[in-house]
Structure formats: C-alpha cells, structure tokens
Amino acid sequence: MVVGTPSRVVPPTSRWRSMAGWKKAGIALLVLLAVLCAGLVAAGFGLKHRYESRVQRQDILGPGTGPRDERRWESGPLNLLLLGSDSRDGEPDQGRYPGQRSDTIMLVHVNAARDGATVVSIPRDSYVDVPAAGEAWAGGPNKINAAFAFGGPALAAETVAKLTGLPLDGVLVANFAAVRKLVDAVEGVTVCLPYTVTSSDTGVTWPVGCHNLDGKAADDLMRQRHGVPGGDFGRIHDQQLVVRAIAERVTATSLLTSPTRLDRVLTTAAESLIVDRDLNLTDLALALRRVKPESVQFVTVPFSDPNLQTPAGSAVRLDEARAPALFAALREDRVAQWLAANPQTPPAN
Template identity: 50%
Template sequence: MAVGLQEARSDSPAEPPGPASARFSTLPPRKPKAPPWAKACIALGAVLLVLAAGTLTAAYGVTYRYESKLKRTDILGDLSDKQSTYTEGPLNFLILGSDDRKNDPSFAASEGLRSDTIMLAHVDKTLTKTYIVSIPRDSYVDIPASDDGKWQGGKDKINAAYNFGGPALTAKTVQQLTNVTLNGAFILDFSSVRKLVSIVGGVTVCIPFSMSSIHTERKWKKGCNFLTPDASQDFMRQRKTVPGGDFGRMQNQQRVILAVAKKMTSRGVITDPKKLDKLLSTVAESVTVDENLNLPDLALGLKNVRPDNLRCTTLPFLTDDLQTPAGSSVELDPVKGEELYAAMRDDTMDAYMAANPPSNTGQAGACS
C-alpha cells in the first residue's frame, strides 16, 4: 500500500483521428471480443494486485488451461470466513508479496525469508469499490507463537512473521492486529510484475520528485517516466533515494501496479489472444492462493470492480524511527489504527478516507 498521492491517470494514448472516408472504407477486420469473464477477471486481478498482482485474472480460465499453473496452500487455516459465495460484500483479503532477490548482492546480508509487501484489500458492500491498506513491513507488533514451537511469540517487525512461521503466521499476526475477518489470501511473487510490464509493452508513471537507483545508474526525473520491464523492477525496489523511505517505496509500487492494471485492461491487451494468454499464464504461475479460495466464484462476485475505483492508504503511525531490539522500526498509532480497522470491519471506508485526507494520515489517496 507514501506522501502526495494523486488521482490516477490513464497511460494509454488517445487513438489518433483520421479522415472519415479512410475510417469507413479501410476498416480492418473486426477482432473477436474477449469473453466477458476475461474482462471481469482482468479488471479484478488488476485491482487485487496485480496487487495480488494480477492474481485473479485467471479465475475462470484457471479451471482449464491455467489450473495446473496455480499454486495453493493453507494460509488462513481457521481464520478464514468459510463462505461459499462471494456475491455479497463486504470482503477482506490478505495480500503478501516478496521480491526474489537471491542473486542480488545487496540482498545477501538479509536474515531469513521475509515478506516485502503486506496489504489488506477491502471490497465494499456494493462490490464495486476497493481499498488497499498497506502495512509497513517494519511495523513493531506482537507476533503470535508459531505452530512448530520455534518462535515462542513476542514483539518484532511484522515482516519477520513470515520467517518465523511462513504466510500462515503472517496471517495470524495481521488478524490479531486488526481483528478484521479474512475472506481469502494471496502470495505474490513480486518479481512477476516485471513480466507483466513486458507483456503490456512498458508503463508510464508520474512522480512528484526526482530519484535514482542505488543498484544501477538509472535516474528518474520529477514528472512522468516511461519504464521498461527492467527499469520497473529497479524502480519498485528503491527506498533509500525516495522521500519517505519504505513509505515512498510502497507508493512507487502502487504507481507501477496501477499503471500495469490500466494497460492490462486496455483494448490492446484484452483483445489480443496471444497477449491475453501470456498474461493469464504469468499471473497463474506467479501467485499462490489460499486452498479454500474459489476463484471462479470470486471473479463472478467482483465483476464490477474497476481500477478507477481503487483507493489506497497506509496504517497510521507515530514514528518510523522507533528503537527496538529488532532495530529501527515503525511505531503504529493504536488510536488512529483502530479507527481504520473499525472502518474495514464496519464497511465505512469511504467515511474514514474522507475524515483522514493526506494532510492527516500522510498516506491516503488514489493509488497512483
């Protein structure tokens, strides 16, 4: 799930006008339309990550061609609301993301496997609006004991839960922190975003500052920048040269993801059978879902979700420099945090966002 979030803009250029005679006399053969499920699922996947990063785009097709590529595991256990249909809201989903950097020298000093991205996606009662709540990975929280007994429980950075007990312990930690009922969960290989950027032919993102990469010689100017697949991955990894550090990085990830989402749902992708197949295959191979999640039902229930109805915020915090045994951490604001959790539980996120504009939270706004 960053400071100064702006309203989303489409990256797709307008179709150039031409003489009327040319348009009517030389019309190319009409391309077959993508099936309705594809449009619904691509939009849905674009919202729930690509945030679950394109996760659900394969929902209906997954039963056939893409089923063998999709991975399932028990993430939620008894935390999940075992509903049989997703046609009634509100709904809440846990999204975990990790960037595979085993070959990155700067990543070699890291201890254990940790989740780089932790988000909650709240879909409102009407099943048309989605709110993405990012949880700072360095948030200092209570982490329950792991099932194997190797972690006895205690306080640490929230992304350590993945190392202590995998996605299941991360889910327990988030549920204990927020008391929000979870209807499903996804684990995203965040490096797959690079593949998605490649499929859609690159994306344009606009930033309110200049920044550079500590891993390469790339620089990005204040304003709009076109990102190739390699540049997009490099861009999303940066935090040391980004205002706000981890919070700035979360916003940049949102910018790339929404740009991909808009390109994914554009006519040039969804009406191109080869691109569509690559897209569905990529997201199916890049996502692990909770074993109880029914993707076809979910896609049907959320067919009206659109990227333009996506809003983002981050858990309110008091400081991002809390000194702890785990190192410098983020101290969450318990009072304002409970207001946000209650808004998710009560499906009043519209009112919460109106009462907590960017000037108050520093984090709320459109996912751009």
C-alpha cells in the same frame, strides 16, 4: 527511461458499459491484484484448467485468521491479503522460511456492494505482535515482515488478522520478481512521480514527472528505499503507483481482446502465485466482476514513529489512534468516510 507526457488514457466509462462480463471481471482482477493474481481472471471463464494448474496451493488460512462463511462470495464485504515475498539468499536461518520476507503487504477490502475496493498497504517494518510459531518463534513484538520468515504465509496472515481484527477471505502470495515479467507482458507502464527517485542499485534517476518503464525499470523503482522521499513509505507509494499504472495500461489497451498477450499475462501471474488451498478462484473472479478500475483506492496504514528503536532493530510504530480507526472503518465497511477525513499525500522529503 523516456521522460515526458504519458499517452492519453481513454476514459473507460463508455467501454465499461459495453464490455462482456468476463472482460469486466478480468479488468477488476488485474486492477485489484495487479502483480499478484492476474492468473485468477481465467478461473471463472472457461480457461480454469490451463491457468489454475499453474497456481501453487498451500494451507494458509487457519483458526487465527477469523471465521469464514461459504456464503461470503454471494454478498457482503471481502478481505483479501496480498503478500509479495522476496527471497534473500545468504541470510541466516530464521525459521521455516529462511531468507524470505513479506516485503509487500497489501490488504484488499472489497466493499459490501462489490463495486469498489481499497488497497491498504501495511509498512513491512511495522512493530506488532507476532503470534508464536512453534520452535521458530515464541511469539511477541516484532516487525510484521518477520512473520513470513518464522511461519510463512500462514503466520503472516494470522499476524495481519490479529492486527486489524478483520477476518481474511483469501490469501495470495507471489514472488516480488514477478513484477518485471508482468510489466513486460503488458508492454510497459507509465508512472508519474511527484518526487525524484534515485536507484541505489543502478544509479538511474527518475526526476519529477512521467516515465515510461519496462519491467526491469519498474522492478528497480519498486525496490528503492534509500533514494526515495520517506524511505520505506516512499517505496510503498511507488508500489501503489506501479499497480495503478498497470491498471491504466490494461484499461487503455486491447490487452483483454488479444489472446496472445492475455495468455502471456495470465501465465506469468499464475506461475508466480501461491494461494490458500480453499480459495475458490472462480467465486473470487465472479465476486469482483463489478469493481471498476476507477473505484480502487490506495491507503497506507498511519504511523507515528518511523524510527522506533526495538530489540528487532529500527521499526515503525503505527499510530495508536488513527491506525485502529482505519481498521475499525474497514471492519464496519465505511472506509470511504475514513479516507475523506484522512486524505492520502505522497511522502515528504
């Protein structure tokens, strides 16, 4: 890996004003949904059939995920659930989706003004109430990522909706391995680490500082739990850093004006996506068209005990006061005030 000072990122403000509407929406989607749904960009801009046909659809959102008004695409806040699945062959059958977990759980809250968004990472080992899933699971406390194994994205969505009290407007699921291909499609990213990370898989060490990463290295970094401060919380922070780096890469280059490179990015993301059957990709793209890259914030749900001993193994106890306060701020569309009172810091050693 190359260590050093990253290339200067040109401030996007002036470019933003002069960009066509489809380019703005394209950037917003790449920033917000990064490794999961770049394929949606094309849905609103005359390229729908080429890319949407590559996206898989499932019945994900049910009654347990909250009421949805069709007019929600026109105004008001939006809540999108992003799940990164990671197949684990060889594990015992644990339900309809054996060997799979939602190792990346991100809730994207778009504010009512539709000009900013907050990406909320939920620790995958959070000990929460997981609703019943037929014969696979009787319901009760468990790690939140087990919901995917017991009932797939539908149960994962119901679990998140029950935990947060937020109605979900859309769900997108992608294989975690798509990160590697997407990073390569944008020709690498620059990630600046506030701590040293050592890969338990490859032995590579990334010291404090900025690193130019290709897809393989970015994928390696985002998977680390043991060689990073804070364990799984360091892993979450690294995921957020890579998502932000992809956004900076997109806004600092001519990706959206290069048909070949743009096609490669859209195809890569679209072929990795599963979305809810009723999610209108065109409406989603247009709803996010005014979200600027610099207006996206990242936050991790507060916790009080990272080593809670449970029948499901070591888990994470979410903070009984601050976590509900964050969820209430999201529901009331005042998360900016919550973040001002609860500034985010990198995990400590």
